[in-house]
Amino acid sequence: MASGTALIYDEEMTSHKLLWNDPICDIEVPERLSFSYEQLKCYHLVERCVCVPAREGSEEEILLVHSSEHLEVAKSTQTMNEEELKRVSGNYDAFFFHPSTYRCARIAVGAGLQLVDSVMSGKVCNGMALVRPPGHHSQRNAANGFCLFNNVAIAAEYAKRKYGLQRILIVDWDVHHGQGTQYIFEEDPSVLYFSWHRYEHQEFWPSLKESDYDAVGLGRGKGSNINLPWNKVGMGNSDYLAAFFHVLLPVAFEFDPELVLVSSGYDSGIGDPEGQMNATPDVFAHLTHFLMQLANGKLCVILEGGYHLKSLSESVCMTVKTLLGDPVPQITGEMAPCLSAIESIQNVRAAHKPYWKCLMYEVPPIKTAATIESEASAHLLPLSVRVVKEMDMNEVKALVSAFYADLVKEDETLLSLGSMLAVLDKILTKQVCNGIAESPTASVSVAVALRHSVRFGFQRVLCIFVGDMEIIPNTEDGRILMIHICEKQQSEKTNSKHYISLNWKEGAEGNDFFSAVFGFILPVAYSYQANLTVIAVGPNRSLGINGISLLFGLLRGLAESRILAVIENTEMNLMQSVAKALVGDSTPDFGVYAPPTQEKVRKIKILRDQLQQEWKMLQCSGLQMK
Numbered sequence: 001m002a003s004g005t006a007l008i009y010d011e012e013m014t015s016h017k018l019l020w021n022d023p024i025c026d027i028e029v030p031e032r033l034s035f036s037y038e039q040l041k042c043y044h045l046v047e048r049c050v051c052v053p054a055r056e057g058s059e060e061e062i063l064l065v066h067s068s069e070h071l072e073v074a075k076s077t078q079t080m081n082e083e084e085l086k087r088v089s090g091n092y093d094a095f096f097f098h099p100s101t102y103r104c105a106r107i108a109v110g111a112g113l114q115l116v117d118s119v120m121s122g123k124v125c126n127g128m129a130l131v132r133p134p135g136h137h138s139q140r141n142a143a144n145g146f147c148l149f150n151n152v153a154i155a156a157e158y159a160k161r162k163y164g165l166q167r168i169l170i171v172d173w174d175v176h177h178g179q180g181t182q183y184i185f186e187e188d189p190s191v192l193y194f195s196w197h198r199y200e201h202q203e204f205w206p207s208l209k210e211s212d213y214d215a216v217g218l219g220r221g222k223g224s225n226i227n228l229p230w231n232k233v234g235m236g237n238s239d240y241l242a243a244f245f246h247v248l249l250p251v252a253f254e255f256d257p258e259l260v261l262v263s264s265g266y267d268s269g270i271g272d273p274e275g276q277m278n279a280t281p282d283v284f285a286h287l288t289h290f291l292m293q294l295a296n297g298k299l300c301v302i303l304e305g306g307y308h309l310k311s312l313s314e315s316v317c318m319t320v321k322t323l324l325g326d327p328v329p330q331i332t333g334e335m336a337p338c339l340s341a342i343e344s345i346q347n348v349r350a351a352h353k354p355y356w357k358c359l360m361y362e363v364p365p366i367k368t369a370a371t372i373e374s375e376a377s378a379h380l381l382p383l384s385v386r387v388v389k390e391m392d393m394n395e396v397k398a399l400v401s402a403f404y405a406d407l408v409k410e411d412e413t414l415l416s417l418g419s420m421l422a423v424l425d426k427i428l429t430k431q432v433c434n435g436i437a438e439s440p441t442a443s444v445s446v447a448v449a450l451r452h453s454v455r456f457g458f459q460r461v462l463c464i465f466v467g468d469m470e471i472i473p474n475t476e477d478g479r480i481l482m483i484h485i486c487e488k489q490q491s492e493k494t495n496s497k498h499y500i501s502l503n504w505k506e507g508a509e510g511n512d513f514f515s516a517v518f519g520f521i522l523p524v525a526y527s528y529q530a531n532l533t534v535i536a537v538g539p540n541r542s543l544g545i546n547g548i549s550l551l552f553g554l555l556r557g558l559a560e561s562r563i564l565a566v567i568e569n570t571e572m573n574l575m576q577s578v579a580k581a582l583v584g585d586s587t588p589d590f591g592v593y594a595p596p597t598q599e600k601v602r603k604i605k606i607l608r609d610q611l612q613q614e615w616k617m618l619q620c621s622g623l624q625m626k
């Protein structure tokens, strides 16, 4: 299992700069790179990365994607004077040449390829390349939008050839549409391209019809181009997360890429003069964390846009920090996507319904008056499991007798409570991020853990039960949100809005749980914004080990990664997988994609309709009037 994060930066790429007055191009400055790198140093992130040198991309490598005419024009600019440079630049929409541009662009290409090689060879697990000029607007035969060569597209094509990859995912979270990348891969089913972008009903640059949600790819590539147009400015954290939950992640997990590349523009972040969006640097930690769950963690992040130096550099740091495995920061603020975002999300889901099994039961959007028009081998275990000393028995007794005395008669239970509380205390006092406790009676341990956490001062604890468990009701309503995943229909607890029963039995293929995770559990969890997550795995669980691992891996993105796992009937396999997921170094191999049954999709939809007023991140289609 590869570990480590590559960082690629070469100061030489700061020599490409605008030599004349041009109000369109003057935001693409060398400081974007140097400032970001300084900020990385400032947070001591550079020293934690594996610093990989950049190199020049070869002509042959550039020709993987570009025409020889384009390469020759670019090459010819090296010896031009300012007047000639200005004239050639004028042949393109929003591009400037400097005598060093060709050299810089070749280093930008090579940096991306070095990153792909570092990840594919197993030298590192993931990494980021800070490059300019950026790439995603660049086309086979043209420079465009500050881009000369399409760094990410070349990286994808290179990875396909050199490593024989058959499925590559490109996630383009830059605020502009990477139309260059779309054109390059639109007929290629082996590259899934996802882009969200400021669109404003085609008002915003590059103002193309083909940036809309109905451009799904061509020929054999149908379904492998996903455009999510933002028709309003001001999109924020919840809108981006909703796009991941309801569009990108379900499709990406179905696609099951062997490598993920990010066209990582930060002009989609707050403060950017181009994007005019509201997403904070924190959200990029979450987006990165989600993508780390794919392709066995093989993730290459390559810089594109981002023009607000502070916002850009903070977001770069959040990305690199997350790649390094640091806890994901908690997102603050109300979690609810806006109506315009929901509408766009609904449109893309409907447009892609023919191509993706995860969307096959999608109902086509109908715009009517009914749409409301308003806004375990030991070394694998996390530290906590190994080092925590059990609590003093009297201390435990005293603690427990305060509330659950009648439940705790047997010594065995008391003993396990002791070790659970010891782990929990380490989490509460921030000595560790997460931990596992074994318990012969998970429901009792969890009840005690929840009560203890609330007493400690936690305002919101998310508790997920997997399996048959007699859930001990709590009296701290509002401070605890319970989601119970089990095969049997739970009876009458459902009248509390803080108890949700998700009646679910994993199918034989064993991965149809994705639809429940992305379509329901994560949206509810993000809406709630817990300070602590407790996950209890009991007997007769209706989920396989992979599903449980995925749940742990993804929930590490919440509550600053604070998770207490309570596991009954410890199987070695389960313990090991949970431990791996908690330390964040493994994503299970899900095998052949099994779509959820229509019945399950319906079940999720009913729950969503029922609960989306309370848990707003569930919204992914227009609200139906009652």
Ligand code: Q9C
Binding pocket: 024, 094, 134, 135, 136, 137, 145, 146, 147, 174, 176, 205, 265, 267, 304, 305, 306
């Ligand atoms: N009226 C990247 O973010 N704007 N490129 C042109 C013309 C060009 C952005 C406006 C923006 C290019 C990599």
Ligand code: ZN
Binding pocket: 174, 175, 176, 265, 267, 304, 305, 306
């Ligand atoms: Zn951009």
